[in-house]
Amino acid sequence: MISIKSVSKSYGSKIVLDNINLEVPKSQIYALIGPSGAGKSTLIRSINALESIQEGEILVKGVSVHSKQTNINQLRTNIGFVFQSFNLYPHLTALQNVTYAPIHVKKMRSHDAETKGKALLASLGLEEKCNEYPGQLSGGQQQRVAIARALAMEPQLMLFDEPTSALDPEMIKEVLDSIRKLALTGMTMVVVTHEMGFAREICDKIVFMAEGKIVETAHPEQFFSNPQTERAKDFLAKVINH
Ligand SMILES: Nc1ncnc2c1ncn2[C@@H]1O[C@H](COP(=O)(O)OP(=O)(O)O)[C@@H](O)[C@H]1O
Ligand SMILES: [Mg+2]
Incomplete structure (x- = not known):
């Protein structure tokens, strides 16, 4: 699924990734x-x-991530990514956070995205929180919304x-x-x-x-x-x- 080949990166003289293979x-x-x-x-x-x-290559399902052609x-x-700091859209409700990318990136119909988003939030114990804004949720709830948001795109990773x-x-x-x-x-x-x-x-x-x-x-x-x-x-x- 992921292939990391001889990857290196530095900031100035500081090496942060030193020939990583995984x-x-x-x-x-x-x-x-x-x-x-x-x-x-x-x-x-x-x-x-x-x-x-700066050096090496990362492939995800055979696709070279940093290639200009990609x-x-x-x-x-x-690829779903979950950050330490949640990074939810503060002006969108939990459900809107979850349906945003399916509707705008995958062009899913709003109704379908909402049905699916509600089911995802429910599976993470957040059925009561669909219409709350991130500021109204605890950190744990916000992070579960962030997980639901990532899963809504049906990532493979x-x-x-x-x-x-x-x-x-x-x-x-x-x-x-x-x-x-x-x-x-x-x-x-x-x-x-x-x-x-x-x-x-x-x-x-x-x-x-x-x-x-x-x-x-x-x-x-x-x-x-x-x-x-x-x-x-x-x-x-x-x-x-x-
Ligand atoms: N934008 C940046 N400019 C300079 N150095 C950076 C930058 N980002 C990260 N670093 C340095 O790269 C190293 C690795 O950072 P990071 O990947 O965040 O480590 P970890 O997640 O393991 O704590 C650290 O020494 C950090 O200071
Ligand atoms: Mg870190």
Whole structure:
């Protein structure tokens, strides 16, 4: 589904992505973890061309994301992206947030988009919130609207950049539960997260990054019980049982 080949990127003399190679097969869930500044956001954002790259190539379903020939808007309809800060349209209701792209990008009929949008919001426990504005919703509810909005385009791939980092602790579970549900549908996902229990439970692979490099890629059980590198051991010692 995703093929990342020898990707590098720098800002001036600072290397943020240093020869990244990674394959994410269809229906697999990969967690991207590592210390702040490791390059996790830069990497996940480059998968749908929210970031440019200087070297290498990223393919999504065989399409070269950064190629000038690629219609990036077309490609992005296949890729759902969920941000740490929700990024909902504040002047649109929850339902309007969800139906906006299907109506305006996919040219779906309003009535069909609304029927589908309501069903999606209901599946995320938000049936009562369709007509509320983002400012009237809790952070956890806003993030579930953001997930519904991404799913409304029927993407084949979902990318999450720290989806729970801006949430109060009691709201983290409701958002993680929504992602867990999505995992059961066979959705391909890449999730940048600091929720180690969640990563261990639902992910097929843990990709550990530090200083712009992939330091270790491993099965969760292997990674958490027996990390192979000093860098990963050091990181885990800091994030677990602190
Ligand atoms: N626009 C930018 N200009 C200069 N440096 C940047 C810019 N964006 C990110 N960086 C740097 O790139 C590195 C990786 O950032 P990021 O991908 O956000 O890391 P992470 O998500 O793992 O915390 C950091 O050192 C950050 O300061
Ligand atoms: Mg980040």
